[in-house]
Amino acid sequence: MASNKPAPEAPSRFGSEYVDDFATRPATAFGTEYGADYATDYGTDRGSDFGNDFRADETGPERAWEEWNPTEESVRPVRGKHRVAKQRNGLARSSTVLGVGVIAAVGAGGMATAQSKPPVSISLPDSIADNLPDAKSLPGVGALFSGGSEAEAQEAVVASAPLTTAGITTAEAEQGSTDAGEALRARILQQAEQQQDAADAEVKAAAETAAAEKAAAEAKKQQDAAEAKIAAEKKKAAEEAAKKAEALRLAKLAASYAIPTSSYTITSTFGEAGSMWSSGYHTGLDFAAPTGTPIKAIHSGTVKSAGYSGSYGYRTVLELEDGTELWFCHQSSMDVSIGQRVTTGDTIGRVGATGNVTGPHLHLEVHTADGTGIDPMAWLRARGLTV
Incomplete structure (x- = not known):
């Protein structure tokens, strides 16, 4: 490490007249202008505060600077009288005195300069020194260590990869890219374009999917309607x-099948309630017609009974092949006998008013094979007959 060389002495900006005047000014002048304490401390012994070996008016040979290593013995606490600076016109007295002292020192002897000092060696820890790069491997620096000329060093710097090529991929280098910023900008623009293309493709795919779903829904709707x-x-x-x-x-x-009589009028139907019927309701269908009107067999069957039957008067029971019984009641006369086989439309008797009646009519009842009475009108209509 090179030591500091002494700086040339600078002429005082105040001139020798100011220095002489400052050195010879009586204490009373300081006392009057700056106070008695100031005149006493600095007017008579300026060296006490600036050091015994440094005085403004002292001129002599230059002193060599030596390296100072502070120890416990050399560093001692500051002792003595410490005065608190008195304020005068907004400025601390100590600051004023220090400023005047510095001016006097500069005017008398000039600015002190540092003398030469022995070089100091600097060593690095092995952990840092081992990790430092070899100076010869640095671009443009190896030529300086190998003793090459300045031109060779310049060529080495130019031949080495420029710093601006940092971060450039091999493909970009093959395309002629040499500026890392432009390459980065191109990559960013390319990525942005790719992202935009991907977004556009996604939007297009979503639109196509929505259109396909809409078309499928419309087709399904049409198909469902069809x-x-x-x-x-x-x-x-x-x-x-x-x-x-x-x-x-x-x-x-x-x-x-055939209607049992002709020229008739329906006067009472099945299920009508009334006191004139012993069961409390009408159990058949009444065809009112003039006495003697022919009564025909509704369907082919066998005469099961034929004779007088109390309130039914003269009654003929015709049994069909399925076991259904047809009762023809209140006849004036009967034209068949028991066991006789008849076919549809054969005359089996005539309309009359025998038994419990109020006038000539045919009382027709229909009973199933188990003997249950049912509505004759519904039974006739179920067989295609209009009553």
């Missing part, structure tokens, strides 16, 4: 076919 229409048409066709089949069946039945 299927519903087809189902309705099929149902309607089935109903029409069923109606036709039923009509055909009824037509066939009607060909085998």
Whole structure:
């Protein structure tokens, strides 16, 4: 480490006249201008505060500076009288005295300069020194250590990779990119463009998906409507076919079934309540007609009974093949006998007013095979007959 060389002495900015005047000024002048204490401390012995070996008016040979290593013996606490600076005109007295003393020192002897000092060696810990790069490996520096010329060093610096190429990929270098900032900017723009393309593709895919879902929903709606229409048409066709089949069946039945009499009027129906009937309600269907009107067999069957039956008057019971019984009551006369086989439309008797009646009529009852009485009108209509 090189030591400091002494600086050339600078001429005083105040001139020798000021120094002489300051050195010879009587104490009374300081006492009057700065106070008695100041004149006593600094007017008569300026060296006491600046050091015994440093005086403003002392000139002599330069003193060599030596390195000072403070020890416990050399560093002693400051002792003596400490005065508190008195304020005068907003300035501390001690500051004023120090300023005047510095001016006097500069004017008398000039600014002190540091003398030469022995060089100091600097050593680094091994942990740091081992990790430092080799100076010869640095770009443009190795040529200086190998003794090359300045031109060679400059060529080495130019030949080495410039600092601006830091961060440039191999592909970018092959494309001629040499500026790291421009390369980074290009990468950022490329990434932004890729992200924008990805976002646009995602939006496009979402729009296509939504359009496909909408189209699928519309197609399903149309398909459901078409299927519903087809189902309705099929149902309607089935109903029409069923109606036709039923009509055909009824037509066939009607060909085998017949209304029991003609020129009639329905006066009482099944289930009507009234005191005139012993059961409390009407158990059959009444066809009012003139006396002697022919009574025909409704369907083919066998005469089970024929004769007088109390309140029913003259009654003929015709049993059908399924066990159903047809009762023809209140006849004026009967034209068949027990066990006789009859077919549809055969005359079996005539309308009369025998038994418990209020006038000539045919009282027709229908009983199932188990003997239960049912509504004759519903039974006749179920077989295609219009009553």
